[in-house]
Amino acid sequence: MATSPMLRLNILAALTGAAVACLAWLFLQAIDGVQWLFYRDGGFLEHNYGVWILLVPAAGGLATGLIIKYYAAEARGHGVPVVMEAVAVNRARLGTHVALAKGAAAAICIGTGFSLGRIGPLILMASTFGSEVGQRMGLSVEETRTMVGCGAAAALTTAFNAPLGGVIFAIELIVTEFRTRSFIPLVVATVIATAVARAIKGDISAFDSLPPYSLNSPLEYPLYLVLGLLAGLAATGFIKLLFGFDRMMTAMHQLPLPAQTALGGLTVGAIALAFPEILGNGFDITHGMLQGTADTARLRGPGGLLTIDNMALLLAVLFFLKLIATSISIGSGGSGGVFTPSLFLGAALGATFGLAVAPLGFTAPAGAYALVGMAAFTAAATRGTLTAIVLLFEMTGDYQIILPLMLACVVADAVCYVLSEHSIYTTKLAQRGVHIDLGAEQDLMRMLTIEEAMSRDVMTLAPDTPLEVAISRLEDTGHMSFPVLEEGKLVGIITWADLHNAVVNRDRHMTVGDYCVREVLTVTPDDPLTRALDLLGQKEISHLPVVDPHDSTRLVGLITKGDIIKAYNQRRLVRRKLSWDQNGESL
Incomplete structure (x- = not known):
């Protein structure tokens, strides 16, 4: 059987x-x-x-x-x-x-x-x-x-x-x-x-022994909304800083990778001279923030020259230093995750905010804001909003503060979505031309690149080609456009509409250079199909020259609406053939 x-x-x-x-x-x-x-x-x-x-x-x-x-x-x-x-x-x-x-x-x-x-x-x-x-x-x-x-x-x-x-x-x-x-x-x-x-x-919550946090007053809802806004802005800054360091270190290709990672470690160690809390994933420090504690008595720096006895100031400093240390750790070529550091950053931000609003007199303890800030920052940075909400509830075992947590998470995610097209997980992929849409189903247009759909065998014309010859080639081949090259460089494009106008104006004796469009919209092979589709739709045209990413005059192909539709349908067909339809009914 x-x-x-x-x-x-x-x-x-x-x-x-x-x-x-x-x-x-x-x-x-x-x-x-x-x-x-x-x-x-x-x-x-x-x-x-x-x-x-x-x-x-x-x-x-x-x-x-x-x-x-x-x-x-x-x-x-x-x-x-x-x-x-x-x-x-x-x-x-x-x-x-x-x-x-x-x-x-x-x-x-x-x-x-x-x-x-x-x-x-x-x-x-x-x-x-x-x-x-x-x-x-x-x-x-x-x-x-x-x-x-x-x-x-x-x-x-x-x-x-x-x-x-x-x-x-x-x-x-x-x-x-x-x-x-x-x-x-x-x-x-x-x-x-x-x-x-x-x-x-054993069965132990990740963050155990936390005080039971709850919403002290309905007046706190606007405060949690503001915290969500701050978390969204901070997560956006984290994404940009992280990959800014990554691009900077990648540009230093003359420095061997082991030297880059050693330099990154040296920099993190320098920060840890005064603030060792930034070392590692910071899980225990995060736990302390959720309990409303931080070590304000520590002597910091060589010889213990520095102390910070104000808890709000200390948490704010730790937030910024952890942000920098994590960005350096990843950017220099280190190997590790950013999920747990995101929890640290969110907790530090939330706790700092909680201490700042405490004088209002009706607020919950700073630990409650640390918990909500942790979820909101993680939701915004990863674009896993539902994950952050559910995970933080399970990690703490505390349901009392779920409503403020949900509010802050969705606000933070919305802010980061507006300010940053990609999440902390998808930014690096997008830089390499891999576009992933975290929707209910992958957006094929964003996943496919122009290189996968474009035509490489392109018939071109020179500016001094007679229009009569161009019209003849259009009739013989059925092509709707021809890129115009002069000494191997793209200088324009002439379309069926341009040639039709020449015939109507009785200008067959003129040349391609007289009628071609000189201001040419172009795309590169690494662009997603969505970019080509957007340009074609905005300008109501049906074809785009594809050029070298490093030389906009070097033609490497041509893409049309037909090419896009063909590539999209082929990918959908492949997905359907590979999919398992038995027991595949949607819930």
Whole structure:
């Protein structure tokens, strides 16, 4: 008797959930082991290195740079974008060697003090396990995508003891669909992962022992709205700063990658001389902010020359320094995630705001604003608004403040959406020409590039070509336009309408140069199809020359409305052939 495809998929999802829970425990132990090796029992905050703390992240950066340079370049940065790209455009295929390199590099980076998180690398490793299961078991591409989502959901679930948050994360950011065929396996994977993880380390909330926060007064709603606005603005700044550093370091290609990562570690170590709270993922510091505490008694800097006894000022300083340290850690080529640092940043912002409005007399404790700020900042930076809302509820076990949290999250997401086209996960992909829309279903027009649709064999004319010849070629070939080249450089374009006007005006004796359009709209091969479609629609034309991105006079192809429609329909056909329609009814 043949096994039901749905039953087989759910059995594999259960196995993936169990395996990922064990993998997550091993990875977290590896990070703790590296941290203990370098900092011993004092951890990041109570080490005895003094000024020599500079060298610990630098050494970790050097080791990480060597791994990335000589083993797997894809291990650089945070792992979630790699998974999103694989699901969207690479048939859900992820390389095992990249996952192994990512695990080793991230454990070294985070353990030695880079301001990075553990979630991104863990999601990449877990998703790779799901991809390998799908490929080795002969699953279809759509089934393999679901297995990748199962790995990602199980990873987040295990890290934060948040099964519902894991499912929502996978639906919202990885598989980007809400259908029975994927939802059931995701739930199975997270349930099994949760059971195994709790058997290993107990049923403890990620942020336990928090005071019961609630809305003290309806007058607080406008304050939470303002906090949402601030979180959206801050998340936008974080995205731009992060990838600004990344572009700056990429431009320094004459400096070898290991030297770049070592330099990044050295810079993070320099910040940690006075503010060691920025080292690592900052999870314990975030927990303290949620409890309304911060270490204002610490002597800071070489010789303890600096103290900050004002808690609001200290939290504001930590926010800005963590923002810079995380941007440097990623930009310099470090390997780690940005999800947990986003929690730190949001909590610091929220706690600072809570202390600032406390004199009003009717507000909740600063910890409540830290909790809401943490969710709002993460929602805006990742564009995973529902994930942030559900995850923060599960991580804290506190439902009393859910309404202000929801309000702040949607406001923050809306602000960041207006100010930044891409999220912290999709910006790097967009820079490489991979456009991912985090809607209910991927927008194929944004995922396809002009290079995939354009015609490379282009018939051209010279400016001195007689119009009579151009008219003859139009009639013989049926082409509706001809780019005009002079000495190999694009100088214009002549269309059917231009030639028709020449005939009406009885100007057949004139040349192409007399009638061609000189101000030519162009696109490049890396642009998404949406750009070509927008230009064609705005100017009511049917064709665009495609030029070299570095030389706008060098013609490399031509794209028409017909080319766009053909490419779109071909991709839709491929998706339909690969999709699994049995048990695929939408919920």
